[in-house]
Amino acid sequence: MGSFFTDILSFQHETAVYDTNPMQLRFVYNTYRFTTLDEIKDFEPELVINAVTVKYTLDAFRQVLPVLPKDCIISDIASVKTGLKRFYEESGFRYVSTHPMFGPTFASLSNLSHENAIIITEGDHLGRVFFKDLYQTLKLNIFEYTFEEHDETVAYSLSIPFVSTFVFAAVMKHQEAPGTTFKKHMNIARGLLSEDDFLLQEVLFNPRTPAQVENIRLELKQLLEIITNKDAEGMKRYLTKIREKIK
16 A cells, blocks of 8 residues: 555655665655665655554654654554554644555555545644545545544444454365355455454454444344244345345
């Protein structure tokens, strides 16, 4: 996602990418490539987008803050905001937090009109305006939530498909001639399980996730009873109920 933002912004802004591993910068173009903090200090950025994996978000901030101008806006695009609000408020910097609800695993980055982005309402006004303009340019559907509301949304929109996919992967067996539905589920499982382990963990360790997993357990219990009893009428009612939910 860091490369994606660099590609988008570098045509209208002077941009630089910082990475402690020079090998990660081999295919980054149309931008400065920094590997030392002194280079960041000399560059004097007006905005910093922290795009490292969730596990290192706060560490990356702590590393670069000492060399940033005091009027620089710091920002993140993390899907898990745990600890960020407090960090921002104690940092002394202006800040903005957003969450592009897509990634290179599943989304078509050339057509994002069906994808969403969240902008946290807390933070710097100009920072929020910058990202709102950027996301509108990308034709993203924009939603504005507080940090609290964001975490509630993530617990629902990420934990349910994550857990459902984990269960599918846990019980699946190799198929010599898989059907279309099986292959689609398999592609989703492979994509999800290619994500960073810490990201998956943090999404599921969201304090609101257990309630969502409990909902899955209750639905499975009800469905199992219908199947065990070969309850045709119960199955019809169940299918009607869930079809209504996805309209």
